[in-house]
Amino acid sequence: MDGQSCVMIMNEWDIVAARQLGRHAAKELGFGAVDQARITTAISELARNIYHYANGGKIYIDKIEEKEKKGIKITASDHGPGIPDIRKAMEDGFTTSGGLGAGLPGVKRLMDEFYIDSKTGEGTVVQVVKWLR
Amino acid sequence: MSLKISGIVEFIRMHRDEIMKDWIDRFNKADAQSISAESDQIDQAIAAEYVNILIEWSKNKEDEFSRKIHEFSKRIVQLDWPMDKIAQCLHTFEKILFAKLLEKQIPGDPLELLSEIEKVTSPVNREVFLQYTSSYERTINLQKMALQELSAPLIPVFDSITVMPLIGTIDTDRAKRIMENLLKGVVKYRSEVVLIDITGVPVVDTMVAHHIIQAAEAVRLVGAKSLLVGIRPEIAQTIVNLGIDLSQITTKNTLQKGIEAALEMTNRKIVSMGERR
Numbered sequence: 138m139d140g141q142s143c144v145m146i147m148n149e150w151d152i153v154a155a156r157q158l159g160r161h162a163a164k165e166l167g168f169g170a171v172d173q174a175r176i177t178t179a180i181s182e183l184a185r186n187i188y189h190y191a192n193g194g195k196i197y198i199d200k201i202e203e204k205e206k207k208g209i210k211i212t213a214s215d216h217g218p219g220i221p222d223i224r225k226a227m228e229d230g231f232t233t234s235g236g237l238g239a240g241l242p243g244v245k246r247l248m249d250e251f252y253i254d255s256k257t258g259e260g261t262v263v264q265v266v267k268w269l270r
Numbered sequence: 271m272s273l274k275i276s277g278i279v280e281f282i283r284m285h286r287d288e289i290m291k292d293w294i295d296r297f298n299k300a301d302a303q304s305i306s307a308e309s310d311q312i313d314q315a316i317a318a319e320y321v322n323i324l325i326e327w328s329k330n331k332e333d334e335f336s337r338k339i340h341e342f343s344k345r346i347v348q349l350d351w352p353m354d355k356i357a358q359c360l361h362t363f364e365k366i367l368f369a370k371l372l373e374k375q376i377p378g379d380p381l382e383l384l385s386e387i388e389k390v391t392s393p394v395n396r397e398v399f400l401q402y403t404s405s406y407e408r409t410i411n412l413q414k415m416a417l418q419e420l421s422a423p424l425i426p427v428f429d430s431i432t433v434m435p436l437i438g439t440i441d442t443d444r445a446k447r448i449m450e451n452l453l454k455g456v457v458k459y460r461s462e463v464v465l466i467d468i469t470g471v472p473v474v475d476t477m478v479a480h481h482i483i484q485a486a487e488a489v490r491l492v493g494a495k496s497l498l499v500g501i502r503p504e505i506a507q508t509i510v511n512l513g514i515d516l517s518q519i520t521t522k523n524t525l526q527k528g529i530e531a532a533l534e535m536t537n538r539k540i541v542s543m544g545e546r547r
Contacts, residue, residue, distance in 0.1 A: 149441045149442060149443075150441075152441075153439050153441075156472075156473060170503075170504045171503070171504040171507050171508075173504070174473070174504035174505060174507070174508050175504075175507070175508055175511065177472070177473050178473055178474070178475050178508045178511075178512065181473050181475040181477075182475050182476060182512075185475065185476075185477055229513055236476060236477065236480055237476045237479065237480045237483075237514060239476045239479075239512050239513050239514055240475075240476050242513065243476060243511065243512035243513055243514075246511045246512070246513065247508065247511045247512065
């Protein structure tokens with residue numbers, strides 16, 4: 138593992154900062170234009186969730202290596218209210234804020250691996266990985 | 271009896287040359303790489319003015335004094351020194367003054383001396399920083415305004431056809447502006463078709479898509495049609511991955527195709543006047 142970077146998400150412009158950092162890391166790893174767009178969009182969704190629901194949190198971006206594979210790992214962590222029903226939150230079209238409800242399920246489809254852990258009242262951690270092919 | 275404020279000021283006045291010399295020596299040492307005769311002169315002038323202000327402080331009436339500090343601070347801001355350099359300079363001055371006071375064996379508790387020095391310098395320093403930050407705030411505000419003007423421009427290209435080219439990140443604030451300008455423009459230019467060009471939008475996530483859908487719906491409600499153009503291939507793929515339904519919105523891949531379609535929708539087309547020279 139090398140070069141972890143972290144962005145605090147406090148306002149809307151931090152989302153842009155996180156996105157740019159992610160795009161830069163993805164480009165360095167050699168991801169193509171489409172995957173770069175996927176990765177930045179995923180970061181955008183996760184960061185926006187933090188900004189919107191949790192009132193602040195962090196996005197970590199790691200370059201990872203496993204056996205012969207290289208990839209990028211994004212961790213979004215916050216100490217917000219948590220998600221009461223994760224299964225519901227992963228359904229397409231489910232939203233508590235009047236949005237499209239495509240955020241979390243969308244992120245899962247954009248990336249290769251997806252882990253989510255949330256405790257009501259304690260916060261949420263979402264970890265996603267995209268492997269370089 | 272310890273030294274009071276007026277005593278400190280008097281001390282500065284009496285030992286002004288010494289203090290000034292030490293001070294300037296110090297900040298010459300601090301930025302050794304940028305020594306030029308010109309900047310030396312500026313440093314000297316600024317230092318002299320600062321010391322003058324400190325000295326005159328006790329004599330002057332309140333508002334005249336604050337006007338002086340104000341002018342002085344403005345000059346420093348214009349020099350464009352970095353904030354940390356200014357802070358360091360002002361701090362160095364206090365240190366030198368303190369060292370000088372101890373050196374001349376002025377009676378009194380050193381701790382009290384420090385607090386008296388602080389009382390002399392802090393109103394001036396405070397004003398300098400206040401000026402500095404407010405001048406930066408002004409610049410940022412002006413840039414924000416300039417950005418807002420650029421954020422959602424609406425261009426009438428043909429009779430009843432307008433284009434809104436979007437470049438850069440779309441945040442909540444801008445999304446609101448886009449919606450407002452689109453609707454205003456539809457009324458103002460009597461547009462039948464508006465084209466929203468997102469060639470320059472780097473990321474289309476669910477929020478951006480949501481705003482585009484809402485804007486298109488609002489345009490439909492006021493009786494016009496909207497076309498979404500400039501969806502780059504990688505953006506198209508992420509939209510599909512996200513599972514966003516844009517089927518209610520007519521899309522074209524380039525602005526050119528969009529304009530052709532818009533002309534067609536208003537029963538017109540561009541024809542060639544013969545061979546191109």
